[in-house]
Each structure stands twice: as structure tokens, then as C-alpha cells.
Amino acid sequence: MARSLLGFLAFLALLGAPARSQTSAQTPARAPAAGERGGPGLALLARKVLTVPFEGVQFVDNAVLLVKDGKIEAVGTKAETAIPAGYQIVDLGDRWLMPGMIDLHSHVAGTFDINDMVYLCNPGLRVSCSVIPENPRFKVAVAAGVTTVLFIPGSGVNMSGQGVLVKTGLDRYEDAVIRNPGSLKIAQAGNPEGWTVGVGRSFMNFDLRQVLRRGKAYAERWKAHDASSGSEAPEKNFDLEIFRALLDKKAQISTHTQIFQVVLTTLTMLRREFGFDVFIDHGEMAGYKLAALAVELGVPVISGPREVEVPTRTFINWTGSNPEAILGIAAEYQKGGVKMLGFNTDAPVVPEEELPIQATVSVHYGLDDSQVESVRGLTIIPAITAGIAQRVGSLEPGKDADILIVTGDPIDPRNTVERVFIDGRSVYDIAKEKRRW
Amino acid sequence: MVMRAPAVLCLCLAAACSAAGRKNSLAPLPAGADGVAILCGKVLTVDDGDQIFSPGMILVRDGKLAYVGERKPIPEGYRQLDLGNAWATPGMVELHSHIQTGGWGDINDMVIPVNPELRASAGLRPANPLIQRACAGGVTTLFGIPGSGTSNSGFGVIYKAKTSGTYQDVVVRDPGGMKIAQSYNPERQAGDLGLTRAGLWYILEDLNHKAIGAIREKRKDPALANLERVHERDLPVLIHCAGSDGFPAAARMWKLEYDTRCVLSHGCFDAHATAPWIVATGAPVNAGPRTMDYVVTHNGAITGTAEKYLKAGAKDLSLNTDSPVVPQEELFLQGTVSARFGADAYTMLRACTIHPARVFGIADRVGSLEPGKDADIVIRSGDPLDPRARVEMVLIDGAVQYDASHGQVF
Numbered sequence: 001m002a003r004s005l006l007g008f009l010a011f012l013a014l015l016g017a018p019a020r021s022q023t024s025a026q027t028p029a030r031a032p033a034a035g036e037r038g039g040p041g042l043a044l045l046a047r048k049v050l051t052v053p054f055e056g057v058q059f060v061d062n063a064v065l066l067v068k069d070g071k072i073e074a075v076g077t078k079a080e081t082a083i084p085a086g087y088q089i090v091d092l093g094d095r096w097l098m099p100g101m102i103d104l105h106s107h108v109a110g111t112f113d114i115n116d117m118v119y120l121c122n123p124g125l126r127v128s129c130s131v132i133p134e135n136p137r138f139k140v141a142v143a144a145g146v147t148t149v150l151f152i153p154g155s156g157v158n159m160s161g162q163g164v165l166v167k168t169g170l171d172r173y174e175d176a177v178i179r180n181p182g183s184l185k186i187a188q189a190g191n192p193e194g195w196t197v198g199v200g201r202s203f204m205n206f207d208l209r210q211v212l213r214r215g216k217a218y219a220e221r222w223k224a225h226d227a228s229s230g231s232e233a234p235e236k237n238f239d240l241e242i243f244r245a246l247l248d249k250k251a252q253i254s255t256h257t258q259i260f261q262v263v264l265t266t267l268t269m270l271r272r273e274f275g276f277d278v279f280i281d282h283g284e285m286a287g288y289k290l291a292a293l294a295v296e297l298g299v300p301v302i303s304g305p306r307e308v309e310v311p312t313r314t315f316i317n318w319t320g321s322n323p324e325a326i327l328g329i330a331a332e333y334q335k336g337g338v339k340m341l342g343f344n345t346d347a348p349v350v351p352e353e354e355l356p357i358q359a360t361v362s363v364h365y366g367l368d369d370s371q372v373e374s375v376r377g378l379t380i381i382p383a384i385t386a387g388i389a390q391r392v393g394s395l396e397p398g399k400d401a402d403i404l405i406v407t408g409d410p411i412d413p414r415n416t417v418e419r420v421f422i423d424g425r426s427v428y429d430i431a432k433e434k435r436r437w
Numbered sequence: 438m439v440m441r442a443p444a445v446l447c448l449c450l451a452a453a454c455s456a457a458g459r460k461n462s463l464a465p466l467p468a469g470a471d472g473v474a475i476l477c478g479k480v481l482t483v484d485d486g487d488q489i490f491s492p493g494m495i496l497v498r499d500g501k502l503a504y505v506g507e508r509k510p511i512p513e514g515y516r517q518l519d520l521g522n523a524w525a526t527p528g529m530v531e532l533h534s535h536i537q538t539g540g541w542g543d544i545n546d547m548v549i550p551v552n553p554e555l556r557a558s559a560g561l562r563p564a565n566p567l568i569q570r571a572c573a574g575g576v577t578t579l580f581g582i583p584g585s586g587t588s589n590s591g592f593g594v595i596y597k598a599k600t601s602g603t604y605q606d607v608v609v610r611d612p613g614g615m616k617i618a619q620s621y622n623p624e625r626q627a628g629d630l631g632l633t634r635a636g637l638w639y640i641l642e643d644l645n646h647k648a649i650g651a652i653r654e655k656r657k658d659p660a661l662a663n664l665e666r667v668h669e670r671d672l673p674v675l676i677h678c679a680g681s682d683g684f685p686a687a688a689r690m691w692k693l694e695y696d697t698r699c700v701l702s703h704g705c706f707d708a709h710a711t712a713p714w715i716v717a718t719g720a721p722v723n724a725g726p727r728t729m730d731y732v733v734t735h736n737g738a739i740t741g742t743a744e745k746y747l748k749a750g751a752k753d754l755s756l757n758t759d760s761p762v763v764p765q766e767e768l769f770l771q772g773t774v775s776a777r778f779g780a781d782a783y784t785m786l787r788a789c790t791i792h793p794a795r796v797f798g799i800a801d802r803v804g805s806l807e808p809g810k811d812a813d814i815v816i817r818s819g820d821p822l823d824p825r826a827r828v829e830m831v832l833i834d835g836a837v838q839y840d841a842s843h844g845q846v847f
Contacts, residue, residue, distance in 0.1 A: 325845055435739065
């Protein structure tokens with residue numbers, strides 16, 4: 001029986017083989033379009049280009065943006081920028097250009113199995129295995145202009161594993177992934193308490209500290225070995241490999257942290273005590289009262305999903321915060337001196353496509369937007385925070401051509417993203433398909 | 438984008454007298470009168486000519502608007518209130534709101550399906566916290582109504598969103614109008630008639646015939662007195678109706694059959710599919726709280742409902758929040774969302790101000806900044822439908838009700 005089944009399968013395989021090769025022969029690879037890798041150059045003419053570099057002038061009016069081989073080649077005024085021969089020229093009239101947006105707190109890059117909750121600390125787990133590059137939620141996200149996300153595991157336990165930085169609008173994982181590991185996810189408190197029969201703040205901090213110490217010691221042993229030739233290599237421990245990336249500043253810790261005491265622990269334990277690159281990735285509630293300490297320790301703040309502190313006397317009261325007015329979280333961090341200030345959605349908590357609205361809400365509740373802090377918080381700030389600014393986050397020569405064509409100011413929700421490029425590829429175009437968002 | 442066309446208009450219309458019939462007055466303030474001259478960067482009058490004055494000036498005299506127009510020398514006696522570059526717009530008008538009691542409760546008396554004898558004004562708590570937030574969001578006049586748990590839940594009250602004051606200080610009209618729930622909520626679960634649309638239709642027909650009979654026979658029935666005023670076109674009726682079934686059903690009954698001053702409220706789900714027919718009946722639409730449809734029609738695209746009604750030629754389209762379903766202070770945001778999904782942004786400002794005032798017969802007092810009207814003025818840092826702009830000050834009947842410089846609420 002088994003043999004006949006094997007034979008049948010082999011027969012099927014024989015039948016299938018020529019059919020497959022025939023199909024691939026019938027669909028030749030299409031010629032790369034203007035702007036794509038290997039294609040001709042692309043020149044986009046727009047009323048305003050929000051270039052948002054980390055420093056310097058943030059926009060160019062009446063501008064030309066040149067794209068070649070999936071990268072940004074040049075950006076400047078129409079008067080000063082020569083368009084090379086052979087470039088496809090697209091005049092966008094009154095429209096604006098901006099970099100693709102970046103969300104550093106997202107759970108919608110694939111399947112939702114993001115909480116492995118047997119142990120409290122799981123530094124070895126990787127959420128990259130759950131990525132589905134063109135999933136339905138990404139289809140809407142890219143239509144809203146979100147082109148890069150940090151896909152991270154959940155906050156069910158203190159250390160739920162490693163996130164991965166991926167682009168949204170691409171169909172192959174190899175094209176989509178920017179960096180793996182993207183981060184080590186730590187949930188300082190405010191969810192992992194529910195683990196098994198319940199754990200308290202003091203045990204969680206004790207347990208977390210043990211793992212961090214083991215991990216850092218492991219990474220330091222490897223560093224010493226790498227520095228001295230001939231020494232005996234330490235034993236590989238895959239559970240702790242992520243700490244080598246953290247020690248070398250090749251990855252950061254993204255923390256689910258929000259209320260005063262918890263943010264204080266994030267800043268003092270993860271940053272001051274262990275010296276890792278860490279960012280507040282769930283900036284909400286009364287954590288803003290620690291803005292000055294975050295600035296002192298160089299810890300960026302990614303605010304959201306809750307962008308406001310409301311005057312209610314519900315559970316929020318135990319944070320010690322009970323303002324009389326609705327406060328904008330980002331505005332309060334900004335008043336406290338934080339300049340490395342971005343926005344997240346914690347999608348699907350807030351839908352991924354509403355990332356720009358997080359910035360709108362923040363401006364509504366008092367964020368000073370005079371230096372386009374709103375757009376910066378969606379682009380260059382998260383790019384620098386996650387250590388990927390050499391590739392994304394601004395429209396500067398040499399960076400990936402992740403470009404949005406918007407009908408106007410992207411922070412005004414009456415405007416619409418009309419077209420999205422990722423790596424110079426047109427991945428969404430409302431002129432050619434139904435508007436998704 | 439808001440002011441391009443009207444900016445031209447304002448030049449030719451500035452001297453013309455206003456739609457309210459009263460003329461701008463630059464006369465000195467009479468002795469004993471209270472007056473303030475508001476100077477601001479831009480005045481959006483939202484009047485018939487859509488005049489915009491930039492920079493502008495508003496004179497408020499004893500709670501009413503005396504002058505709305507370009508900067509002129511301030512007449513003698515007026516205090517000056519210089520608001521810099523801020524924009525002045527009319528206070529917004531909400532026709533579908535349940536916050537008069539201060540929360541969810543006390544709006545559904547559900548023992549029997551028709552209650553023309555009930556009045557929401559009995560539950561009005563002026564200046565309650567939800568009303569205070571509405572004011573801070575730029576909403577100044579509200580039609581506070583009972584819920585949609587029964588087919589006819591009673592009569593609503595029109596009041597102002599003042600942040601202090603008594604019932605007498607805030608009420609504009611009581612009863613302000615009737616509330617009907619055509620379907621999608623009033624379905625009876627009590628074992629009596631009305632589990633289906635057919636039952637609900639019969640219940641309302643039966644009620645209307647009683648009222649028409651009472652009018653014909655000049656019979657005094659206190660329970661029907663207000664309903665008679667609806668049939669005599671003295672009071673408007675706001676109808677909770679949605680979907681491509683209930684929405685046209687409401688127009689058939691209340692517009693085509695009884696020719697009442699009906700306003701079709703909600704118009705959610707796939708009701709927009711019937712927009713051309715609805716508009717042809719002449720029944721005005723009050724869209725919201727759901728201002729887009731992407732679930733019911735299953736066509737894979739997001740449809741802005743306001744845009745559909747506008748495209749079908751709807752005049753006097755207004756927007757609602759159904760607060761607290763959508764928070765009352767977010768009425769402007771209904772306009773923003775509608776603009777995002779295709780509706781003209783400036784028309785959406787009209788949909789939150791003059792249109793609802795007009796369809797409810799209170800445009801002689803509110804809905805636009807014109808001489809003679811109530812001085813209900815919202816001062817914003819910028820475009821009223823841009824959520825980045827904040828409400829800086831709200832005046833109702835000429836008195837400052839909210840001032841963000843004393844602590845921003847919303």
C-alpha cells in the first residue's frame with residue numbers, strides 16, 4: 001500500500017514537473033518600470049516635498065525628486081535640479097511628497113500567534129517566522145502610507161522575543177525584511193502580571209534582571225573572544241544570541257512601558273544599569289512626567305496607542321495622574337524636552353492605517369508642530385530610533401525610494417495618499433485600483 | 438481650499454444686506470447696553486453668500502450680532518477683544534444628540550412603543566459635563582432627544598451648550614421637535630406587535646391617524662397635542678432611519694404620505710444607495726454617526742456617505758454625532774471624515790452650522806454669523822474642519838462660555 005502510494009506520488013510529480021516549467025516559460029519577467037531597480041530613472045515633480053532630514057531644512061517647494069534603481073538619487077527645486085535624459089517625468093501638480101511612514105509598534109505583519117507564554121522571559125523567540133508579507137492588514141496600511149513597521153511579539157510576558165523590521169507593500173519576505181532581529185521586546189509591566197496565576201512587579205523586575213545579566217555576560221564573553229585571537233570560543237547559547245546584537249548597538253530594546261513607576265524602571269534598569277539602546281515604545285499615561293530623565297539618558301519616546309490622558313477616575317488613577325483637562329501625551333513629552341518623539345499604533349489596537357491620525361490627534365492636543373514634528377515623528381524619528389535611518393525615514397539621496405504622493409499636508413486627515421512607492425516600485429495607485437483607505 | 442471661491446464673493450457682497458434681513462450696524466453703543474468688538478484674522482460667516490472677511494470684525498450687542506464684516510473703526514462704547522490671527526465661525530448645530538441628561542441614561546421609556554406625550558426636556562441637566570465638553574468642541578446649539586428604543590420616544594428640546602446657567606437660560610425651544618425611530622432599534626422584544634418592520638410601520642400609521650383624526654374632529658387630547666403640531670407643520674420631526682430599507686421607508690411615510698417637516702437622520706449603512714430617490718422626495722438628510730460605509734455594500738471600497746448625498750444633489754445636508762455614540766465635541770470631525778471620503782470640505786462646514794439650523798427652523802437665531810442673530814461664535818486657531826486647529830474661545834449669546842487660555846479642555 002505504502003509503495004503504491006509512493007509510486008502514485010512520483011507519477012504525479014512527473015506529471016507536474018513539465019506543467020510547471022511550461023507556466024514559468026509563458027510568463028516572462030516584466031521589464032522594470034521607471035524608478036525600479038534596473039529600470040529607467042523617474043522624475044517626480046511636486047508642489048512640496050517633505051524631505052524631513054534629521055537636521056536642516058525640512059522641505060523643498062516646487063521640487064523635483066529623482067529616483068533611480070529603487071533609491072532616491074536627488075531632490076531639489078525645479079529651477080536647480082536637472083533631469084537627466086531618458087527619465088520618465090511625472091508632474092504631480094499641487095501634490096506633496098513625503099517619506100513612507102514607520103510604525104515601531106505593530107502586531108499585524110502576519111499571523112497573530114505573538115504570545116508564547118510558558119516562560120516569563122523568552123529572548124530567543126523570533127516573531128519573524130509569523131510574517132506574511134502581503135497580508136490584508138498590510139494592504140490597507142500601505143494605502144495609508146505606512147511602509148515600514150517593527151513587527152513585535154505581544155506583551156503577555158516580560159520578554160516575549162525578538163521583533164523584525166519589515167516593509168509593508170512587498171510580496172516577498174526577502175525583499176520586505178529590513179533587519180532581523182529588529183528589536184528585543186520587553187513588556188516592563190502592565191500586561192505580564194496576568195502570567196499563570198499572576199506575578200507582581202517586584203518578581204517581574206527580579207526575573208527580568210537575572211535574564212538581562214546572564215545575557216549581557218554572555219555577550220561580553222563573546223566580545224572578549226572576538227577581540228583576542230586564539231582564545232577558546234564560549235559555548236553557543238541561542239537563547240541569548242540577541243544580547244550580542246544589543247551589546248554591539250546593532251539592535252535596540254523596544255519596551256511596552258507606560259505608567260510612571262514602570263517607565264522609571266525602563267529608564268533606570270534597561271538604560272542606566274545595563275546600558276542598552278532602548279526606546280519607550282508604548283508612551284502613554286503618566287510616563288511623560290519622566291520626560292527630563294528620558295532626555296538625560298538619551299531614550300527616544302514613541303507615543304501611543306493612547307495619545308491622550310483623559311480626566312477620568314478609572315484605573316488610570318493609580319498612576320497618580322488625574323489631570324483636569326485632556327492632555328496630549330506627545331505634547332507633554334515635548335514640553336518635558338523630548339525631541340526624539342514619534343508615534344505608534346500598537347496595531348491592531350489602533351488600526352495600522354491610522355498611524356498618521358495619531359500625529360493629528362497629538363497636534364490637536366497641543367503638540368507644537370512648527371518644525372513639522374508631526375511628520376518627523378512618523379518618519380525620521382522612528383527611523384533613527386530603530387537604527388535604520390541609513391535606509392528609510394527621509395527623502396535624501398541614497399536612501400530607499402519609499403515615497404508617498406499625498407493630496408496635501410499628510411497630517412490633515414482630509415487629505416489622501418494617492419500613490420505609494422517602496423524601493424521605487426509602485427505598490428499602490430488609486431488611479432489604477434479601488435481606493436483602499 | 439475653504440475660502441477660494443467665497444473670497445471673490447465677499448468683495449461684491451460685503452456691502453449687501455444679509456439674508457437675515459437685518460443690516461450691519463456700526464452705531465455707537467447705547468447707554469446701558471453691553472457690547473464687545475471682536476477682532477480676528479478671519480471671519481467665516483457661512484451666510485447665503487458664504488462671505489469671508491480676512492481680517493474681520495464682529496460687534497456683539499446684548500448677546501446679538503450687530504455687525505459682521507471687514508475691519509472698521511470700532512464704534513464708541515464697545516470693549517475690544519483682539520484675537521489675533523484666529524478664525525471666527527458660527528457655533529455648530531447638532532440635531533441628533535442624547536447628552537442632555539449627562540450620560541447614557543434616562544432617554545428611553547420603553548413600556549409602550551409610542552410615546553407622543555413624553556418630553557426629553559424633563560431630563561435636561563444644563564451645563565452637565567458632556568455639554569461642557571461639547572461647548573469646548575465648538576458645538577453651541579443642540580437638539581436633545583430621547584433614544585431609539587421605541588418607535589416614537591417623544592419630543593426633544595433645543596438648547597444651548599452653555600457651561601453654566603439654568604434651564605431658562607439655555608432652552609431655545611421646547612418641544613423642539615419630535616423623535617421617531619423607523620427601524621434598527623425600536624423592534625419590540627416584549628411579545629407585543631412590532632417585532633418586524635411591518636409591525637413597526639403599522640404602529641406609526643395607527644398613531645398618525647389618531648393625531649390627524651384629532652385635528653379633524655378638533656378633539657382635545659393632551660397626549661396627542663404635540664404630535665398634532667407635527668402634522669400641522671409647526672414642529673419638525675427627526676427620524677432615526679438607516680439602511681436601504683428603513684431610510685426610504687421613512688421618506689415614504691413622513692414626506693410623501695404625511696408631508697411633515699421631516700429630517701432623515703443617520704442614513705448609515707447602505708442607505709446612500711437610495712440617495713437620488715431620497716433627494717428627489719425633498720426630505721433633508723442628517724448623516725451620521727457612521728459617515729462611511731465599507732461593510733454593508735461589500736464592494737471593497739470605502740464610501741463616504743455625505744459625498745453620496747451631495748452627489749445626488751442633496752440641499753441642506755447636515756451631519757450628526759448621535760452623541761454620546763460619537764462624542765459631541767467631535768461633530769467637526771464628522772465633517773473632516775466626510776471631506777476625507779470625497780465631500781467638499783466647505784460644504785461640510787455648512788453641514789455642521791447653517792444647514793441643520795435651517796432644516797429645524799432655527800436659522801433666524803443660529804447657524805451663521807449675520808447681524809441680528811444670536812452671538813454664538815467659535816474662535817479657532819485655524820480651519821474649523823482641520824483637527825490640528827484648536828477651539829480657543831466659545832461665546833454663546835455673546836457671553837464667553839469657554840476660554841482655552843484658562844485651561845484647554847478639548
